[in-house]
Amino acid sequence: MRRTLSKQLFFALLVRPLVFLLLGVAVHRRDRLPRTGPAIVVANHNSHLDALLLMSLFPLAQLPRVRPLAARDYFFRSRVGTFFARYCLGAIPVERNTHGRTDPLAGAREALRRGEVVVLFPEGTRGEPGRLAPLRPGVAHLAKAFPEVPIVPCHLKGLERALPRGEGLLVPFICDATVGEPLHWDGSRERLMTDLEAAMAALQSGSVGHPMNSECTSDVQVQAHGLSACDEQSDKNQSLTAN
């Protein structure tokens, strides 16, 4: 109980003002985020703020049941880090180097069994800014074990400018968060990973965030990627853009 309250306070008082006022986020298709668990939300990873931004998109009341996966060897190595990961993020530790001895995703399975939303970054680490690294297959293992659970791909853009890897100074830039259509387990790990890579790549190229590929007026683009993108307020106006 205390743990979930500290997390809600952390987000309400610190993260949300930072994300929505200092940075500013244009959210596209927020309605596709899972309202209830169990669900898996995956996103590209470029910045320490990725998880914070993604979690800010969920209503505060749902937040305690939204759990990011975090590398044990990175986030849980110090006392301060552990406190932060546990009480502020409600993170689930993942063993990155188990050498096959234990299941690195045991915590994630637990969470899905409890009906929670698991947030993970299948690139595994913050890669080169703006480039999608090959996805790791952990998400497919989870999907196979929980075939009913939807996998929601998201694309984040802008944080690689606001707080890139290797920089300690936050500089405000407006960010984009685009939620894609949920994927489902269909019997093959390879197929799921291919579909997921394709979905993430489509979100990246169709993202309306950057001037160079602002596709809002192009219905062709919108249909091609299954995105009726465009506007945070336009969650309800699919009828307008999608046909």
Next chain:
Amino acid sequence: MNALNPTVTVTLGALAGLLALASIAVKVWADGKALPADAEIRRRTRAWWVIVGLFAVAFFLGRSATLVLLALVSFLALKEFMTLAPTRQADRRALFWAYLAIPLQYYWVASDWYGMFIIFIPVYLFLFMPFRMVLIGETRDFLRSAGTLHWGVMMTVFGISHAAYLLALPNAVAPAGDLGLLLYLVLLTELNDVAQYLWGKSIGHRRVLPTVSPGKTWGGLLGGIGTTVVLAWLGAPYLTPLTAIQAIAAGLLIGLFGFAGDVTLSAVKRDLGLKDSGSLLPGHGGILDRVDSLTFTAPLFFHFLYYLHY
């Protein structure tokens, strides 16, 4: 918190009335066309209520609150500009200082330090930011980045802070105090935008700048300037110390250079490949679209007034 000047209160009331009429007209028109609840024009109308509401509250709270609100406008506009513009990773540190300059610039206004207010950005900041970029050591695209940053700060911080400096002018000179001057400038600038749009829709044919802004016509420009001159002349005795001739000149100034600010931002957007997307990056606030004219009219009106009366 002190009582608002009666003229300012009346002007705000009239504005709310005008907005109410416009909202009803938009609602009838949009319902007639069966536009959805979040159609562009409906959202724009709602946005105007928010803007006018925020300014009314800030005015009511007093000078400091209004300065904070204008500083926030500068921040949001600069952020939007820098998000649209291409930046290099090496520019982040310089940009950080540009953001820090906003509270400082508005502090000079609040402390009525005119000398510092007028040179801080064009001298100190514009020399410091490129030097900070040099220290990073990346020379590729250096000139383009320095120019982008300077231009962004010039429009969004230096330009808009001139509207704020109206509040630092001696209160006794203008009949409705310093808030009256700010209201005069902002109202005329925004009404000029609206008037140019409406005249352009009704009598506009020949384009002024077809390569920059195909929607702008001579009919819109001249009709808008004419309307603004009349409004400037009507409002001047109540809100400003300007004589009739001076008020007409102020109307010309705001009408013409409101247009200049508008098309200058259009050129920026066109350069970035944004212009054809209908509206500027949906969901990104669109603050720039609202203040583009003000970035030109604020400094020009301020110096016109300052030279003649202070």
